[in-house]
Amino acid sequence: MKIPGFSSLEEIESLFEVAFENKNKLRKVIKKHPMFISSYYANLIDWDNPEDPLKKMVFPSVDELNVSGSYDTSGEKENTVLTGLQHKYKETALLLVTNRCAGYCRHCFRKRMVGIPTEETVKIFDMALDYIKEHKEITNVLISGGDPLTLPTQVIDYFLEELKKVPHLKFIRIGSRIPVFYPARIYEDGRLLSIFEKFSKEKALYVVTHFNHQKEVTREAAEAIKALTRSGVVVSNQTVLLKGVNDSPEVLSSLMKSIVSISVFPYYVFQCRPVKRVKSHFQVPLKTGYEIVEKAKQRLDGFGKRFKYVMSHKTGKIEIVGIIGKEIYLKYHQAKDYRKVGKLFKRILTPNAGWLDDLKRPEKEREFAF
Template identity: 45%
Template sequence: MKTARTTTGNAIDASPLKALPPTGSGLRPTSEVINFIEGTRAVTADDLEAHSITRYRVTSSYREQIINSGYYDQLKLIVEPSFKEFESPGNLDTSGEHDNTVVPGFQHKYAQTGLLLATDRCASYCRYCFRKRIVGRDSDEIAADLGEIARYIGGHPEMTNVLVSGGDPFVLSTGRLHEILDRLLSFPHLNSIRFGTKMLAYAPKRFEDPGVVALFQRIHDARKVGMMVTHFDHIGEISVDAERNIRALCARGVQFLNQTVLLAKVNDDPEILAATFAKCHQIGMRPYYLFQGRPVKGASHFQVPLRRGLEIAHGINQRLSGIEKTFKYIMSHSTGKIEILDLGADGRVYMRYHQNKTPEKIGKIFSRPYLEGACWLDDLAEE
């Protein structure tokens, strides 16, 4: 069992649930009973693997937060398994991560940005996770050789920033995060380092470790920008502890961006998302991306049709002040990050590439005829 410890001695248990125990004959039992939202169900390990169903794991602090939030019926869908996962089609690499992996644990899809997968563990498991092929497993897709990654970065001066993600890097010890910085801070062509995390929702007390402040101070002292990319999907996830720690880190110069996934029956409501983004703005997190849900195997039931997604995005903007309207409604497709703009009177969905491997395509508006119920670019016919 893997356990990550902070430098203050608090442990974040981020291990997967143990494998099924052997029977007296040395074989695993044929099935086990698991509590799903809809009821109990006997499943085998092969059932879970075949349908890409992640084991249930949630921190006690998050569970307490969502129970007391007044939004439990919505927020339980983020972490509690459902029978719908057995019937959700899709694939496990919706953004083409395998194709853009240049060194084990390091992706280079867009010229300016490197993505370092620091761990395959999270404190809790999101049911809609687009990296469920990695998370909670002993994956060979995470960074094993930081030296090899550093050599790649050194050979690519066009790269200006690195995003450290996973899994969730903050299940790792602060010491391990400093080891990652040891490799990154020496490159003059890197001007910013980001950490992607949902730990401020799942285990906000992790950020009371004074070593976190020291981590970002190192980035600042190296004359680079240190950023935290948080992941709050709903105002009901923002606890008192999370707000306190975000405000404290903001006061020490840490910059925050927040990304949110649009999720059916969780937050597919412009009023809820406007309140979430206004709260983020109030406490020092700039709303960054509203992600269209991805067609992930075992999780595509969370997708919202593009027509409804656009109604929600427009409804959010109608409820926010000008300085709060900082998010983009984005589809993170294998071809690039696509900003979803509008559904025209001509029945076409208008989009543009926010990021693309081909620089000439960035910013170019394109359209496809809308198909009712379509949730993803691949659902729309090319002409």
């Protein structure tokens, strides 16, 4: 599927009449982690504003030369059971079906593979399907990548038709930033919408979007969401808390109000992962993040504040529950070790800690189960 857009500095300089500094360093970054910005999204950016939040998310930065962190912060490699198939949580299978996106986010936690030839995406879907059929504890499948909606419509149709036949699957999720980067792909493709409508009459179908800033909630994005909901698709949103993009209560609450107004339900706000070439310039300390989230929630109604503030650690999805003094309270919302699900625990909060591994264990560690 061909998406109009830009993959070189020269294309952007020419079209938007801008000049970039440090081009040699930026090219070094792009060589390691490709740049692609859809034409639609590029036109939302104020290229004359160095602090434009949308530009920060998709345009490379010399800060990406900082390699502190890890390329696999959530233990995806150790949870890969077949090429392109992960099974970390008992009920959920994760399919990585492509390494392409409609735009390459600079904060991507799969920078190791997105836009680069890789062995981690599904090569033989039928083998993954057989695994899912054999493991009856799996109740849902998350189709991710890359972005699955960059695939040809007939491929998406095949995936959904085959998954629909598995009796123990209760619902399917598709993780996609297409409503943000290239919304016309949805509202102009009647066949895709018919496929979604047909599937959703038999099993629940969710599209999980990734709006990070109010500027992304455009008329076109709203039209794409409306087309999805008319087709029986439930749309929810995962936001990443990003320094310089949405790290203020005002911006975060405005985003939540905007997405709720177009029938997108807030799902998670993720702590930015300590990924190489991401951690140094996008991650907000947990203490600051918690304060931002709580102050944002004060500005929101019940629908807008339904999200959980979490970090996707290699041991599980951990909710940041609260901070009292120098202690931070955490809870396993999901866990690789099923016995930990629902466990509440605490750590000693250090000022610049941005991840579970940065927190100190208390001398007398206590774990509560509910």
